[in-house]
Amino acid sequence: MEVLRHLLSRVAGIVFAILVIATINFVLVRAAPGDPATVIAGQSGATDEQFIAQTRAEYGLDKPYLVQLGTYLGKVVTFDLGYSFRQRRAVADLIAERLGPTLLLTLSAFFMSLIGGVTFGALAGLRHGRWSDIAISMVALLLYATPVFWLGLMLVLVFSIQLEWLPAYGYSDMRAAGFGTLQYAWDVAKHLLMPAVTLSAIYMAVYTRLMRSSLIEVAGEDHVKTARAKGLTEGAILRGHMLRNAALPVITFAGLQIGALVGGAVVVETVFSWPGLGRLTFDAVTTRDYPVLLGLFLVMSILVIAVNLLTDLIHRLVDPRLAAR
Numbered sequence: 001m002e003v004l005r006h007l008l009s010r011v012a013g014i015v016f017a018i019l020v021i022a023t024i025n026f027v028l029v030r031a032a033p034g035d036p037a038t039v040i041a042g043q044s045g046a047t048d049e050q051f052i053a054q055t056r057a058e059y060g061l062d063k064p065y066l067v068q069l070g071t072y073l074g075k076v077v078t079f080d081l082g083y084s085f086r087q088r089r090a091v092a093d094l095i096a097e098r099l100g101p102t103l104l105l106t107l108s109a110f111f112m113s114l115i116g117g118v119t120f121g122a123l124a125g126l127r128h129g130r131w132s133d134i135a136i137s138m139v140a141l142l143l144y145a146t147p148v149f150w151l152g153l154m155l156v157l158v159f160s161i162q163l164e165w166l167p168a169y170g171y172s173d174m175r176a177a178g179f180g181t182l183q184y185a186w187d188v189a190k191h192l193l194m195p196a197v198t199l200s201a202i203y204m205a206v207y208t209r210l211m212r213s214s215l216i217e218v219a220g221e222d223h224v225k226t227a228r229a230k231g232l233t234e235g236a237i238l239r240g241h242m243l244r245n246a247a248l249p250v251i252t253f254a255g256l257q258i259g260a261l262v263g264g265a266v267v268v269e270t271v272f273s274w275p276g277l278g279r280l281t282f283d284a285v286t287t288r289d290y291p292v293l294l295g296l297f298l299v300m301s302i303l304v305i306a307v308n309l310l311t312d313l314i315h316r317l318v319d320p321r322l323a324a325r
Contacts, residue, residue: 010309017305018298022076025297026069029290059085072294081295086287091295094280099299101171102276104188105195105269106261113200114254117207118247124208125215125246136208143205148264152198152271159194167191169273195272199264203257207250214246221245255311262300 038052056062060071075082081091124136160168172187219242262277269278277296284292 010312014305014309018302019073019076021301022073022294022298023069025294025301026072029293029297030065030068032288076298081298082291084289084292086284086289086292091291094292095277095295095299098275098277098280101274102262102265102269102278104192105199105274105276106258106265108192108196109199109203109261110254110257112196113203113207113257114250116200117204118211118250120204121208121211121250122215122243122246124212125219128212128216128219133212137212140205140208143201144209146201148198148202149267149271151201152194152268155194155198156271166194171275191272191274195268195274198271199261199268202264203261206253210249210253211246214249215242218242218246251311251314255308258304258307262303 053062060068063071072082079092081095083090084094087094120136120140124133127133156168159166167190171191172184265274265276265278266281267278268274269276270282273279277300280292281296283289284296
């Protein structure tokens, strides 16, 4: 019951937070240099002032700033994200098309980094001071210091150009007719591997270092020493007294990672020509496509808020002290 009450109170605050975020997004996007009407006119080959004025009137860019903001917030309330200046399509349709590939990439990178980081971090923490701890810590530090775009390019150079094991770009080489088959799934998996590894590398390093330090700290606490004094096996101590407490910082960072993953996906999707929200964001920025940018920022913000809410609930399930508050 306490969890349900907490959930309802958080949801009530989320509605207000979304409106505030939508307002901030609108202000930031419109503060960026460049005139979308001029960009549209240049793409159409018509640069006269009359055409530019007509374009501004067509998309409501000639109205007062506050009127544009009020119109946008009214559309947000009704889940209307508007139409793309450049592609002349509903923003919701564009986002829906790209959402699947981005979720596939980010979730794959998330679980890859989480599982790998927790595993290697626990191994390093349990073997504190030994050669395996030193080796894992050095590799984690190296991955953390490696730029994402450089790692992606090096993977393409080695595994696509030199060894020819994996495709260098795209989502799939097969036509839509092959969708749902094992061959299609295998083709997508081959295209996914390098982008997912690239996106997950830095976060795997963070999880590794975080889990290692947390486990070392927990190992020195009184309740762990008491469990050893009672004669419990190391496996029982690890499962019952160490992992749960050591996992709390990792769970906290996992919730924060989602927003960073979406941001990092812009670079990774551009390097690998992955047809997701990151690539759509890059294209919208270069063409000053305000409705697409606003729609993307709003959807990404909602995803981050939802994941943070889920993280908070998991925290309360893992740590009984929070649930009792």
